[in-house]
Amino acid sequence: MFATKPKKKKRSELKREKQEVKLRELNKFRFVPLKKKSYKWLIIPFVLVALIAICAVMIGVSNAKINVDKVTVTHEQLPSAFDGYTILQISDIHGHTFGESNSKLINTINSLDFDMILLTGDMLSQPDDEDDIWATVDLIEAISRENVPVYYILGESDYSPADSGKLTEDWNMCINPAEKTPYMLAIEEAGAQFVYPITEIRRGEDVIFLTGLKYYETLFDEYNFDTDKHFTICVTHKPITYDVNRRLQDINKNTYNEVDYDLSISGHTHGGTVRLPILGALYVKGHGVLPSEKYAQGLHVSQGRYNYICQGLGTGDGFPIRINCSPTVSLLILDCP
Numbered sequence: 001m002f003a004t005k006p007k008k009k010k011r012s013e014l015k016r017e018k019q020e021v022k023l024r025e026l027n028k029f030r031f032v033p034l035k036k037k038s039y040k041w042l043i044i045p046f047v048l049v050a051l052i053a054i055c056a057v058m059i060g061v062s063n064a065k066i067n068v069d070k071v072t073v074t075h076e077q078l079p080s081a082f083d084g085y086t087i088l089q090i091s092d093i094h095g096h097t098f099g100e101s102n103s104k105l106i107n108t109i110n111s112l113d114f115d116m117i118l119l120t121g122d123m124l125s126q127p128d129d130e131d132d133i134w135a136t137v138d139l140i141e142a143i144s145r146e147n148v149p150v151y152y153i154l155g156e157s158d159y160s161p162a163d164s165g166k167l168t169e170d171w172n173m174c175i176n177p178a179e180k181t182p183y184m185l186a187i188e189e190a191g192a193q194f195v196y197p198i199t200e201i202r203r204g205e206d207v208i209f210l211t212g213l214k215y216y217e218t219l220f221d222e223y224n225f226d227t228d229k230h231f232t233i234c235v236t237h238k239p240i241t242y243d244v245n246r247r248l249q250d251i252n253k254n255t256y257n258e259v260d261y262d263l264s265i266s267g268h269t270h271g272g273t274v275r276l277p278i279l280g281a282l283y284v285k286g287h288g289v290l291p292s293e294k295y296a297q298g299l300h301v302s303q304g305r306y307n308y309i310c311q312g313l314g315t316g317d318g319f320p321i322r323i324n325c326s327p328t329v330s331l332l333i334l335d336c337p
Helices: 011-027 040-064 100-110 130-143 182-189 217-222 244-251
Strands: 067-074 086-090 116-120 150-153 192-194 198-203 206-211 232-235 263-266 298-302 305-309 328-335
Touching (some): 067 298, 067 305, 100 130, 100 328, 116 130, 116 263, 182 192
Parallel strands (some): 067 328, 086 116, 116 150, 150 192, 206 232
Antiparallel strands (some): 298 305
């Protein structure tokens, strides 16, 4: 018998056999077998990309529309003639525009019913910016209605006093310049009225008042103002977040210096600008990370007083975009119990 000639192995097979021999030799000195190639490192970049995508969607959704926050305030001191009286609050535009010539904002507002327009400050991107002034004038003229008054106050981006560095941190709550600024003159020409020191709102024989914090005895007496009798709305730019009872006891100890109120209306916080699902505002200046919602936005009751903070429409200098915090105008509906 003749021995069969062994079949010649292919080069690839020989190479594979050599690799297997080398692996077996290496494994003699290992306590565990060689691991398969891992792709776990891909998890981190995948998560980062997913988070960026989610943030992009949230930013797009947050800024795609203008939200209308409808809030009802029920109070026993409210006179019957003001049952259902509705205040449109516009706050913190900071020079932003919404659509061509603000058409998006104007159309949203003109679809609403209200009895008063109240601008609560920071309409300009910086004090006396001419473009922003005329944009505000155009907005007022576009949304004005017959027998619907327009009232306003100032924020720190509308007016900056020369000695602002020496003032207290609450200087921007109730700004009342000694002289009218170009912005004030322009919007008053368009029909807006300054709230401070006191504004009477009358319906028939009934009356309510808009005020700031400061009490001017002679002037207030001319209106027969009585904080225990009249429904009083304190309009501030920066929200009232301190203990009002304690402050009134201290500051009104000898003479009556500050006004008590039933409802305060303010802006300034932008709702936190960045809001997290369930948790709310990420950060509010002066109140830290993840503050209570009473410091960020919405209607809250403290010591028998209502305090409302509007999220507003624009953003401040610190953070240029809103995330999960839509531009907002507010409708506050007064209700007799």
